[in-house]
Amino acid sequence: MKKRNEAFGLVLVMMGLITVWGLRPQPVQAEGAGFTISANIPDNQYNDAASSFDLVMQPNQTETLSVTVENLENNTKTLRASANTAYTTVAGSEAFDKHHPGKLSQAEYQFSDIFDAPQTIKLKPRETKTVNFKVTMPANLYAGVLKGALYFKDTKAGSHQATDQDGFSVTNYYAMALGVVLREHPNVHTPADLKLRRIRVSATNYLNEPAVLAKLENVRAATPGAMTVNAKVTKHKGAKTLFGYQREGVTMATNSSFEFGIPLGQSWINPGKYHLHLVAKSDHKTWVFDRDFQISANQAFKLNRTNKNVWWIWLIILLIILFIILLLLTYYLGYRRRKKQDAAKIESLTQANEK
Numbered sequence: 001m002k003k004r005n006e007a008f009g010l011v012l013v014m015m016g017l018i019t020v021w022g023l024r025p026q027p028v029q030a031e032g033a034g035f036t037i038s039a040n041i042p043d044n045q046y047n048d049a050a051s052s053f054d055l056v057m058q059p060n061q062t063e064t065l066s067v068t069v070e071n072l073e074n075n076t077k078t079l080r081a082s083a084n085t086a087y088t089t090v091a092g093s094e095a096f097d098k099h100h101p102g103k104l105s106q107a108e109y110q111f112s113d114i115f116d117a118p119q120t121i122k123l124k125p126r127e128t129k130t131v132n133f134k135v136t137m138p139a140n141l142y143a144g145v146l147k148g149a150l151y152f153k154d155t156k157a158g159s160h161q162a163t164d165q166d167g168f169s170v171t172n173y174y175a176m177a178l179g180v181v182l183r184e185h186p187n188v189h190t191p192a193d194l195k196l197r198r199i200r201v202s203a204t205n206y207l208n209e210p211a212v213l214a215k216l217e218n219v220r221a222a223t224p225g226a227m228t229v230n231a232k233v234t235k236h237k238g239a240k241t242l243f244g245y246q247r248e249g250v251t252m253a254t255n256s257s258f259e260f261g262i263p264l265g266q267s268w269i270n271p272g273k274y275h276l277h278l279v280a281k282s283d284h285k286t287w288v289f290d291r292d293f294q295i296s297a298n299q300a301f302k303l304n305r306t307n308k309n310v311w312w313i314w315l316i317i318l319l320i321i322l323f324i325i326l327l328l329l330t331y332y333l334g335y336r337r338r339k340k341q342d343a344a345k346i347e348s349l350t351q352a353n354e355k
Contacts, residue, residue, distance in 0.1 A: 033174040034073040035123070037152055040066035040130070046186055052179035053150075056186045062136045067150060067178060069131055071123035078122050078155045083115035083133055083180070085148045086253035090206040092260060094223070094251045096149035096177040107221065107255040109138050111148040111180075120155075137182065144190035144221025147254050149177035192224035192282075196289040197257065199276055201269075201299050203306040207261045210269075210303040214278055214289075217257035224282045226251055231262045231278040237290060239275070243267045250280070269304055271297040 039053055042063070046054040053065055071077045084096045087104035098104065099112055116134045123129060133150055153175035197215040205211055212233055218224065232244035245262045252258070260278070273294055280287045295303075 033154065033176065034071070035077060035079065035152070035154070035176075036070045036072065037150075037176050037178055038068045039178055040068060042066075046181070046183060050179075052181075054179075054181040055183070057137045057182055057184060059137055059141050059184065060139045062134065065133045065135060065150065065180070067131045067133070068128065069121060069123065069152065070128040071126055074125045076122065076124055078120060080118060080153045080155050081121055081131060081133075082118035082151050083111040083135070083148060084151045084177070085111040086256070088218075088252045088256040088258045090258055092229070092247065092250040092252070092258050094253045096151055096179075097153075097175065099151075105253065105256050106217075107146070107253075109142070109146055111146070114138065114146070121152075135182070137184070142184050142221070143188075144183075145223075145254065146182040146221070147180070147223065149179050151175060151177045190220055190222045191285065192218050192222040192252070192254075193220045194224065194252075194280055194287045195219055196278065196291060199291060199293040200259075201295055201303060203302045205259070205261060207263055210264045210307045211261040212264070212274075212276065212293075213259040213261055214276060215257055215259045216252070216280065218252045218255060221254045223254055224252055224280075225284065227280050227282045229260055229278065229280045231260060231276065233262060234275045234277070236273070236292075237275045237277070242274075264303060264307060266307075268307075269295060269300045271295050271300040 039051060041048075041051075041053070042055065042065075044056050044063075046056050055063070055065075057063060067081075069079065082099045084099050085101055085105050085107055086094050086096055087098060087101040089095045099118060100110075114135055114137065119131070121129060121131055153173060195217045197217050199212065199214050201210070201212050203210045205213060212231075214231060216229075226248075227250045228246065228248045229250050230244070230246040232241045234241055243262065243265050247260075250260075262276075273292055275290065275292050278289045280289075
């Protein structure tokens with residue numbers, strides 16, 4: 001039987017960056033991590049080719065997921081293991097590093113609710129252990145999938161590296177995530193569905209530059225797969241593009257949202273009405289959104305003020321202001337001089353008449 005490949009592989013996190021491994025039926029070792037993890041696949045696996053968990057379960061069913069963990073180093077290692085719900089990062093990618101993602105995930109059931117509590121694993125040098133995670137499916141029949149990961153983090157690998165920026169530091173750590181998909185309908189696939197929720201402008205955002213932000217929300221318990229998102233901003237629908245942005249490889253978790261950023265670049269923003277045309281395309285579906293939005297005078301001022309790419313416009317404005325000040329100053333000084341001259345003439349005439 002042909003099965004849809006919705007499983008995902010192993011993830012290494014180093015310095016907060018996530019790298020996804022392909023689906024290979026073998027233990028995965030991240031270079032430098034010092035440990036490996038591998039799933040012990042049970043009989044109710046949906047996709048036999050996947051090295052991560054993709055299980056068919058029934059409502060209220062309880063099952064224990066087994067993972068083999070091996071310490072590859074000659075020193076004791078302490079790992080923190082938890083079942084984490086998938087969420088979408090601000091940059092538009094799936095992530096699994098938060099046990100409680102909060103508002104980052106709108107999934108009806110969080111992994112922290114259906115799995116047992118996080119656990120601490122101590123490994124002796126070169127020791128191999130089997131770690132178990134118990135999961136209980138919701139009592140009601142669930143459409144779509146529950147998606148997350150079993151997340152293993154080396155608690156002793158963390159270190160803070162100071163920078164020259166006040167209050168800023170970088171935390172280095174090693175972690176790996178083993179994908180988990182739980183489904184109750186092996187033959188029915190709920191498609192992902194995207195909605196454009198809002199459009200706003202921001203001078204400070206994850207792009208670190210002025211941008212238009214379009215909030216996309218995946219409202220289904222399914223993932224759209226890798227998408228290419230292309231957004232263009234015009235004065236009105238069908239007009240010439242003022243600025244735009246395209247990104248490939250955008251991914252979204254189930255029931256989650258993020259803001260797709262469209263940098264202004266070198267564009268000078270005037271207040272008024274604008275139009276957004278955004279196309280998100282995956283292998284299975286294409287979403288097209290058209291919507292008008294407004295930029296106020298105050299917003300335009302803030303965007304232009306922080307846009308480093310249009311410094312020359314501010315230079316021109318500054319020169320114009322200085323020129324106006326110079327004209328006013330010249331007029332004022334000339335006026336004072338003429339006034340003094342007139343006063344001197346009047347005084348001279350007065351003295352002549354008195355004589």
